[in-house]
Amino acid sequence: MSTQTPVSYHCPNCGKDVAERAPACATCGASFEGLGWKPLKPGETYEPARDDSPPGIFYKACVVLGVGFLIATVLPVGAYIVQATLGSILNPSFRKISPAVYYVVSMGLNYLPAALVVGVCFRRFSVFQRVPYTHRSPVLFGLGTSLIILYLFARVVASTVPGGGAGFAVASFSPFVLWPALLMLGIGSAKLLIGIGRSRANPSFQPTATGGG
Ligand SMILES: [Zn+2]
Numbered sequence: 001m002s003t004q005t006p007v008s009y010h011c012p013n014c015g016k017d018v019a020e021r022a023p024a025c026a027t028c029g030a031s032f033e034g035l036g037w038k039p040l041k042p043g044e045t046y047e048p049a050r051d052d053s054p055p056g057i058f059y060k061a062c063v064v065l066g067v068g069f070l071i072a073t074v075l076p077v078g079a080y081i082v083q084a085t086l087g088s089i090l091n092p093s094f095r096k097i098s099p100a101v102y103y104v105v106s107m108g109l110n111y112l113p114a115a116l117v118v119g120v121c122f123r124r125f126s127v128f129q130r131v132p133y134t135h136r137s138p139v140l141f142g143l144g145t146s147l148i149i150l151y152l153f154a155r156v157v158a159s160t161v162p163g164g165g166a167g168f169a170v171a172s173f174s175p176f177v178l179w180p181a182l183l184m185l186g187i188g189s190a191k192l193l194i195g196i197g198r199s200r201a202n203p204s205f206q207p208t209a210t211g212g213g
Contacts, residue, residue, distance in 0.1 A: 009039035012046035013054060013129055029126025055128050059138050063192070064122060066145035066185045068115025073182060082109040099159035107152055127196060135195025137188040144184035151177045 009020045013030035018039045024031045032038050040046060072078055122128060151174065158166035 007041055009041060012037050012040050025129070028129055030129040031132070055133075055136060055138075059136070059141065060122075060128055062138075062141045062145040063128075063188070064119045065111075065115050066141050066148070067189055067192075068118045069111050069145070069148050070182060070185045070189060071118065072111045072114035076110070078113045079110050082106070100156050103156045103159050107156075125196075127192065131192055131195035132198065135191045135198075137191050140184040140188035140191075144181045144188065147177055147181035147184075151181070 007020075009018050009022075010016060011018045011025040011028060011030055013025060014028040016025065016027040018025050018027075020039055022039060023033050030037055037046065151170075154170045154173075155167065158170040161167070
């Protein structure tokens, strides 16, 4: 009780020193509340016994691309900027020369900047470390992002077919593919936000409040 052994604890996610009862890691933002993660003693390693192990790269890619697509669809800021700056390059003649390249370039310019911003923000605010695994929705993000990538791929392939009939056919499928996908991504994003809100509701972490080492 009164004897304070000078044991240094470390974060299971990034390995940096943390206080024994810290609610979160000051370095990477990993939350120790409501999760299986906790500050570890020297020599201890984290064993992912439950589903609360850190999310994998495939899940992270699905979430970043999916949320980026959702934002680019709801707020097509990137599309306006592209049209204003590169409108002369992406003019109809380019579309005629190579419709597939035109679609790939315009889709890339629309969605990738949004995904990039999402990725940077998620990293800055340690979203993947903060969200409890109960709020990750891997199926919603995996399925939603896969459907959108498949749809975009189908549109690019259809654009190479002369005549425009294939493109029209793919476009007519969009309500049955895009809307469910956007709905899945929307629900998944809302759950992510709720998860972050929960980890933020914890008392703020004060580094080395009791240590003083
Ligand atoms: Zn950490």
